[in-house]
Amino acid sequence: MMANLAAAIQLLSSPYLIFIMVITAVYGLFVGLVPGLTATMATALFVPFTFFMDPLPALAGVIVLSAMAIFAGDIPATLVRVPGTPSSSAYVEDAYQLCSRGMAVRALALCACCSATGGIIGALSLMLIAPTLAQFATRFTSFEYFWLAILGLSTTVTVSKGSTVKSCIALLLGLFFSTIGIDITLGIPRFTFGSSELLGGVNFIPAMVGLFGVSEVIRTTEESVSFTAQKLSFGFFEMLKSAWTAMKNRLGILLRSAVLGMVIGALPGAGGDIAAWISYGVGKLSSKHPEEYGKGSEEAVLTGTPANNAALGGAWIPALVFGIPGDSITAILLGILMMKGLRPGPLIFERQGDLVYAIYLVFIIANVLLIPLGYLAARSGMQMLKVPKGILMPAILLFCCVGSYAINNSLFDVGVMLVMGLLGYFFEKSDVPVAPIVLGLILGPMVERNFMMSVIKTGGSLSQFVTRPISAVLVICVACAWTIPLWSARRRRRSVAS
Numbered sequence: 001m002m003a004n005l006a007a008a009i010q011l012l013s014s015p016y017l018i019f020i021m022v023i024t025a026v027y028g029l030f031v032g033l034v035p036g037l038t039a040t041m042a043t044a045l046f047v048p049f050t051f052f053m054d055p056l057p058a059l060a061g062v063i064v065l066s067a068m069a070i071f072a073g074d075i076p077a078t079l080v081r082v083p084g085t086p087s088s089s090a091y092v093e094d095a096y097q098l099c100s101r102g103m104a105v106r107a108l109a110l111c112a113c114c115s116a117t118g119g120i121i122g123a124l125s126l127m128l129i130a131p132t133l134a135q136f137a138t139r140f141t142s143f144e145y146f147w148l149a150i151l152g153l154s155t156t157v158t159v160s161k162g163s164t165v166k167s168c169i170a171l172l173l174g175l176f177f178s179t180i181g182i183d184i185t186l187g188i189p190r191f192t193f194g195s196s197e198l199l200g201g202v203n204f205i206p207a208m209v210g211l212f213g214v215s216e217v218i219r220t221t222e223e224s225v226s227f228t229a230q231k232l233s234f235g236f237f238e239m240l241k242s243a244w245t246a247m248k249n250r251l252g253i254l255l256r257s258a259v260l261g262m263v264i265g266a267l268p269g270a271g272g273d274i275a276a277w278i279s280y281g282v283g284k285l286s287s288k289h290p291e292e293y294g295k296g297s298e299e300a301v302l303t304g305t306p307a308n309n310a311a312l313g314g315a316w317i318p319a320l321v322f323g324i325p326g327d328s329i330t331a332i333l334l335g336i337l338m339m340k341g342l343r344p345g346p347l348i349f350e351r352q353g354d355l356v357y358a359i360y361l362v363f364i365i366a367n368v369l370l371i372p373l374g375y376l377a378a379r380s381g382m383q384m385l386k387v388p389k390g391i392l393m394p395a396i397l398l399f400c401c402v403g404s405y406a407i408n409n410s411l412f413d414v415g416v417m418l419v420m421g422l423l424g425y426f427f428e429k430s431d432v433p434v435a436p437i438v439l440g441l442i443l444g445p446m447v448e449r450n451f452m453m454s455v456i457k458t459g460g461s462l463s464q465f466v467t468r469p470i471s472a473v474l475v476i477c478v479a480c481a482w483t484i485p486l487w488s489a490r491r492r493r494r495s496v497a498s
Contacts, residue, residue, distance in 0.1 A: 007357070024065040034402070039085060043062055071115040071377075077091075081096040101296055103296075108382075112370065117254060166432045170437050180192065182199055204438060204442050210416065218421065239375055246298045261275040262311065263314060285481065319344060
């Protein structure tokens, strides 16, 4: 172990490697700041450059840019209510409400420090429990993934503000949108109305950008909303002090969110988006003040942000140990490893031990760098509030269009974004939350695919959905997600009545 660690430190001392990490950090921050551009897209665009790199600089670049992009998505979410990345949409309302109350520095400081802490915990888990956790992850079959997705959908009961009925309506609409396209079982078109563009379904990224970004542009323009005066200049240590003030009495919540994000990230196909939603829902279920969630709760921001970055480290566990991608980023990563002649699996820890330990250290370095670089990005982002609304809103709309178009180089996705923006605007006018629509779009295909796979391989029997041990535990979690909030609301009504 010590020999591998010493060799890894020597590998990381290369000036070329440090240069790659700095460049990819700036690149990741830029991608995260632009609504619609995701960490996955940033990684895919980075792949051609890895052709000319050695294995470690290529892997280090992917690690650094993905960590930076995930955090940077919180900056536009906080300042203008436009999530830069999908995982930021779980707590966008709370971050934005904090900003609206003149606490933008506190919100951005929390995002940076919690993201870095979650990322470091994810890296430590990768170092210490990778084989054990990966072995547990391989026990998940289509039955368990079905209930995991249902658990994610059930968080709608807890994460959405306002009427539960309206939240369920929005969720059902999102699930309906997720069924548009080719039927995953029978291979026939559904709800496409003869449109070839709809055969691939509704991409949730343009939908998310429209629901949060375009609707906010319309609302701000129509209602003549003026941004709250903010302190646009703040020091690095002031940011750290502000974050520590919010975190010091909630370290248990921070640790729980990071561990939950790491575990969910280790499940193949789950990823940081689902981790953020589930961690947010669990945080509200266990909170002493659940009524503050969605209205500018510091605790709510603290439950979502660590899970995002912790999931990045968790996703590398099945990728390195079994060669199974934990998310879309590690799927691209496996292609890079194969291209470099490296085969992931148990033997990689013996044959390329120095490389594996170097990856561990890069994860830690990337998340340590996230705090100072995140500070610079946050200060730059705060300048957006100086820009007059008549210039800022069209600029945001332009970035939304660019981000939506860049996904598939399709004007159709821009149209989806605009339609979803109008839908989001009218929903918010009617006090219907839009977050469940995004959640339904993300998890709908996962629910349908795993349900149909399970039914087909059991010949129509549903018993294994509840008789398998892990499935049974997840069923209990789903039941708690529905009953605990209803029971708490009923108890509050009784206490008020008495």
